[in-house]
Amino acid sequence: MADILRERERQVYRKGQGEALPIDCEKQSAAGSVSQRACVFCGSRVVLYPIADAIHIVHGPIGCASYTWDIRGALSSGPELHRLSFSTDLQEMDVIRGGEKKLYAGLCELIDAHQPKAAFVYGTCIVGVIGDDMDAVCKRVSLEKGIPVLPVHSEGFKGTKKDGYRSACDALLKLVGTGSTEGITPHSINILGDFNLAGETWMIREYYRRMGVEVVSCITGDGRVDEIRRSHGAALNVVQCSGSMTNLAKTMKEKYGIPFIRVSYFGIEDMSKALYDVARHFANKEMMKRTQEMVRTELTRVLPELSEYRRVLTGKRAAIYVGGAFKAFSLVSALRHLGMTTVMVGSQTGNKEDYEQLREICDEGTIIVDDSNPLELSSFLEEKDVDVFIGGVKERPIAYKLGIGFCDHNHERKEALAGFDGMLNFAREVHSSVMSPVWRLTPRKRGSMLEVVK
Amino acid sequence: MSSPARKIKLEAKPNWVSTRNPCKACAPMGATLVMRGIEGGVPFLHGSQGCATYMRRYLISHFREPMDIATSGFSEASTIFGGGANLRQGLQNVTSQYKPGLIGIATTCLTETIGEDMNLLLHEYRAKGGQAENAPELVHVATPSYRGTHVDGFNDAVRAVVEQMAAEGALPSAYTQSFLNIFPGMVSAEDLRFLKEVADDFGIPATVFPDYSETLDGPSMLKYKKIPEGGTPLLALHATPAARASIELGRTLRQKKTAASFLQERFLVPAKRIGLPVGVEETDVFFNTMEKVTGAPMPEKYAAQRGRLIDAYVDGHKYVFGKRAIVFGDEDMVVGMTSLLAEIGAQPILCASGGKSGALAKSIAEVTTHLKEAPLVREGVDFMTMAEEAEMKELKPDFMIGSSKGAKFARALGVPLIRVGFPIHDRFGGQRILHLGYRGAQQLFDQIINTLLELKQDSSPIGYSYL
Numbered sequence: 001m002a003d004i005l006r007e008r009e010r011q012v013y014r015k016g017q018g019e020a021l022p023i024d025c026e027k028q029s030a031a032g033s034v035s036q037r038a039c040v041f042c043g044s045r046v047v048l049y050p051i052a053d054a055i056h057i058v059h060g061p062i063g064c065a066s067y068t069w070d071i072r073g074a075l076s077s078g079p080e081l082h083r084l085s086f087s088t089d090l091q092e093m094d095v096i097r098g099g100e101k102k103l104y105a106g107l108c109e110l111i112d113a114h115q116p117k118a119a120f121v122y123g124t125c126i127v128g129v130i131g132d133d134m135d136a137v138c139k140r141v142s143l144e145k146g147i148p149v150l151p152v153h154s155e156g157f158k159g160t161k162k163d164g165y166r167s168a169c170d171a172l173l174k175l176v177g178t179g180s181t182e183g184i185t186p187h188s189i190n191i192l193g194d195f196n197l198a199g200e201t202w203m204i205r206e207y208y209r210r211m212g213v214e215v216v217s218c219i220t221g222d223g224r225v226d227e228i229r230r231s232h233g234a235a236l237n238v239v240q241c242s243g244s245m246t247n248l249a250k251t252m253k254e255k256y257g258i259p260f261i262r263v264s265y266f267g268i269e270d271m272s273k274a275l276y277d278v279a280r281h282f283a284n285k286e287m288m289k290r291t292q293e294m295v296r297t298e299l300t301r302v303l304p305e306l307s308e309y310r311r312v313l314t315g316k317r318a319a320i321y322v323g324g325a326f327k328a329f330s331l332v333s334a335l336r337h338l339g340m341t342t343v344m345v346g347s348q349t350g351n352k353e354d355y356e357q358l359r360e361i362c363d364e365g366t367i368i369v370d371d372s373n374p375l376e377l378s379s380f381l382e383e384k385d386v387d388v389f390i391g392g393v394k395e396r397p398i399a400y401k402l403g404i405g406f407c408d409h410n411h412e413r414k415e416a417l418a419g420f421d422g423m424l425n426f427a428r429e430v431h432s433s434v435m436s437p438v439w440r441l442t443p444r445k446r447g448s449m450l451e452v453v454k
Numbered sequence: 455m456s457s458p459a460r461k462i463k464l465e466a467k468p469n470w471v472s473t474r475n476p477c478k479a480c481a482p483m484g485a486t487l488v489m490r491g492i493e494g495g496v497p498f499l500h501g502s503q504g505c506a507t508y509m510r511r512y513l514i515s516h517f518r519e520p521m522d523i524a525t526s527g528f529s530e531a532s533t534i535f536g537g538g539a540n541l542r543q544g545l546q547n548v549t550s551q552y553k554p555g556l557i558g559i560a561t562t563c564l565t566e567t568i569g570e571d572m573n574l575l576l577h578e579y580r581a582k583g584g585q586a587e588n589a590p591e592l593v594h595v596a597t598p599s600y601r602g603t604h605v606d607g608f609n610d611a612v613r614a615v616v617e618q619m620a621a622e623g624a625l626p627s628a629y630t631q632s633f634l635n636i637f638p639g640m641v642s643a644e645d646l647r648f649l650k651e652v653a654d655d656f657g658i659p660a661t662v663f664p665d666y667s668e669t670l671d672g673p674s675m676l677k678y679k680k681i682p683e684g685g686t687p688l689l690a691l692h693a694t695p696a697a698r699a700s701i702e703l704g705r706t707l708r709q710k711k712t713a714a715s716f717l718q719e720r721f722l723v724p725a726k727r728i729g730l731p732v733g734v735e736e737t738d739v740f741f742n743t744m745e746k747v748t749g750a751p752m753p754e755k756y757a758a759q760r761g762r763l764i765d766a767y768v769d770g771h772k773y774v775f776g777k778r779a780i781v782f783g784d785e786d787m788v789v790g791m792t793s794l795l796a797e798i799g800a801q802p803i804l805c806a807s808g809g810k811s812g813a814l815a816k817s818i819a820e821v822t823t824h825l826k827e828a829p830l831v832r833e834g835v836d837f838m839t840m841a842e843e844a845e846m847k848e849l850k851p852d853f854m855i856g857s858s859k860g861a862k863f864a865r866a867l868g869v870p871l872i873r874v875g876f877p878i879h880d881r882f883g884g885q886r887i888l889h890l891g892y893r894g895a896q897q898l899f900d901q902i903i904n905t906l907l908e909l910k911q912d913s914s915p916i917g918y919s920y921l
Binding site: 003005007028029030031032033034035036037038039040041042057060061062063064065066067068069070083084085086087088089090091092094095102105106109110124125126128129130156157158159160373374375378379381382393394396397398400401402403442443444447448449 | 676
């Protein structure tokens with residue numbers, strides 16, 4: 001069993017072992033715990049990152065810009081300004097005298113050079129301390145250059161990644177409603193919370209097109225400033241991902257009366273449900289018929305191959321640790337579709353309802369964990385004798401060190417995992433890790449470190 | 455697919471205020487790497503949660519190994535009232551979870567700016583029970599991210615650890631015999647293994663610090679190790695003042711206050727400050743130094759490696775003669791690679807780094823004395839500035855050599871990039887690249903020649919099968 005820090009004991013739950021939910025969550029990570037979480041800046045940066053015709057400038061010392069340069073697999077069908085890293089790279093004298101002048105000069109030169117549709121300016125920890133008036137600088141540059149220059153208040157210490165999502169949504173809300181909604185059809189939606197990783201938004205957009213639904217803006221997946229500006233003309237917001245864009249959807253509902261639904265595009269059940277929910281919303285018989293036909297076509301295409309994987313993977317044990325809990329729900333059901341059992345599931349930022357839902361959908365004995373760390377995760381993997389771990393870059397070496405398979409389900413993935421084809425890719429990836437012959441050479445399968453040396 | 459950024463009018467804007475596609479990361483990351491190179495050490499950042507996570511991610515993508523970095527996880531309250539409570543709780547939690555021998559604390563831009571008094575905080579922590587048996591040793595390095603780069607953070611951490619751990623009094627018996635300190639700088643895990651092997655072959659014990667050759671390139675495990683095995687032993691770090699000499703690698707470090715300069719000034723340990731042994735000539739300097747400080751001749755096996763290498767240089771010289779190369783990355787790696795390129799007849803045309811030691815131009819000049827045309831040397835530059843310079847001066851390189859952060863730049867120029875140094879995020883095995891010694895030069899030389907041959911073969915309408 002894991003050594004769990006005293007202040008974290010109530011953040012770990014084992015289904016069916018007498019411990020009572022609600023699990024402790026939505027609290028600051030314990031100091032010294034080695035949380036897998038990032039910070040406010042990270043939350044803002046990942047959400048706005050795929051807006052490809054804007055420049056993104058990080059106001060602070062170089063680290064924050066370096067660590068987020070080209071970090072996501074968010075693709076663009078046109079401009080690629082989002083893949084460049086810009087920073088004010090504050091130096092000691094800037095910290096002493098203030099960085100406003102440098103920010104102003106940096107913004108001006110970058111806007112002149114790249115002619116973006118907008119600029120996002122991210123405040124980092126240090127900006128919150130030295131007290132630069134980012135809003136004033138942004139306002140001034142915006143007036144001078146004639147484009148929106150949007151401050152994103154994302155000082156790392158001011159909360160968690162979720163607070164960063166909120167700051168990002170605040171910045172987006174300054175764009176929404178500033179464009180013309182002329183020509184937008186009644187059957188129109190915005191796609192919120194999909195980031196076009198490995199072209200996923202394109203796939204989903206195509207499904208909606210086949211249904212006869214107009215996509216006004218994907219907000220952040222293959223995002224464009226002008227589309228965001230007119231996104232308030234859409235009839236429905238379709239929101240994926242636990243926390244990142246819910247605030248935007250809520251505010252758009254209050255301000256523009258646009259209803260929203262929450263969906264997930266991972267796994268064939270959730271993918272189909274997402275499309276049906278949209279068709280149902282528009283209460284259009286023709287659209288529903290087209291949707292049914294499309295889902296049928298897609299399923300006929302992917303199910304035979306999926307059943308092959310299911311045959312081989314049935315009975316294998318999986319562990320999941322992801323950023324938002326919403327993704328975990330889909331993964332549990334996608335894994336079940338492949339005949340696999342989820343023996344551990346956790347997230348960085350889930351809330352009480354999320355964990356309650358996870359408890360409902362998981363089997364007896366499943367470990368549910370909030371804001372975990374490498375020592376806990378490694379001990380859960382050992383305890384549950386896991387075959388494949390699904391997580392991000394920081395989880396990968398934990399699995400591999402122990403000779404356990406791994407599937408990348410993070411923001412820098414290069415394989416599309418959403419949609420019907422995404423489910424196939426997911427099954428292929430899990431299969432190619434679980435079934436690799438390399439495991440039989442590892443100490444874990446041999447039961448000893450020495451066996452391998454012989 | 456990838457469209458290069460808009461062409462920028464060069465003459466109009468020679469001096470950029472902003473940093474565009476950086477060729478550097480921030481100082482605390484270098485410090486965490488050093489702390490991971492100490493036996494039983496846990497790196498700890500006094501600052502926001504995100505710093506630790508970002509650096510872990512950056513380092514994991516290079517080493518493909520677990521890299522736990524603890525943090526005090528600042529909140530708004532700790533920023534206003536000070537992070538003492540978070541620091542104490544963090545240190546306690548790391549101690550109870552990891553049972554470390556040492557916690558290596560680095561401050562970030564946030565904690566440096568709010569003026570955390572680390573000496574006082576750590577003194578208080580030690581006084582309140584941190585002295586108990588099994589309590590980890592605590593070391594601290596100031597690494598404000600607004601000063602220097604990851605390499606400066608690395609070297610500052612090496613010095614800080616040596617300063618704080620150097621014992622004045624009696625030494626453990628294992629360290630009464632003759633031994634060496636080797637401060638290698640930020641090299642690969644394979645390079646560290648090479649340096650330990652050389653010392654071993656010379657028959658002299660050596661304290662290589664830091665040593666992440668095992669902690670960040672370890673075996674597949676049966677049980678998860680909370681702190682991976684390996685690293686420079688704590689006793690060895692206490693004993694550095696008793697060494698016969700310190701060898702410190704990196705030409706750009708020679709004027710700086712470093713671990714070696716500290717030991718020389720304070721304890722009269724002779725400091726041999728030489729270049730990173732990349733290529734024949736810099737490796738010769740290294741082995742000469744080893745011979746001098748040990749009094750033993752270079753072992754035969756290295757002479758044999760040197761012989762094979764020179765033979766290979768002869769066999770391959772025509773393929774590389776006059777080929778134009780852009781070299782970039784961390785300063786001392788750039789100096790080493792430039793030295794290698796110059797001695798094989800390639801023409802380094804631009805040697806650039808995000809680092810700003812003030813010593814890059816001089817160091818490059820020293821290793822390129824026999825070049826007819828001196829390369830352009832640029833300190834403290836980013837990739838867009840390099841790209842603009844390459845375009846404006848019509849540098850027309852045949853290939854590039856540096857970290858994987860230059861991939862976009864190389865792609866825009868349509869030339870191959872030979873990946874060396876740190877970080878290598880888009881290829882496999884960066885931790886196992888051997889840059890140092892004759893054998894390292896051999897591998898680099900083979901790779902350079904093969905890259906050029908491949909280019910020739912692929913662009914040939916005939917498709918030679920003999921080259």
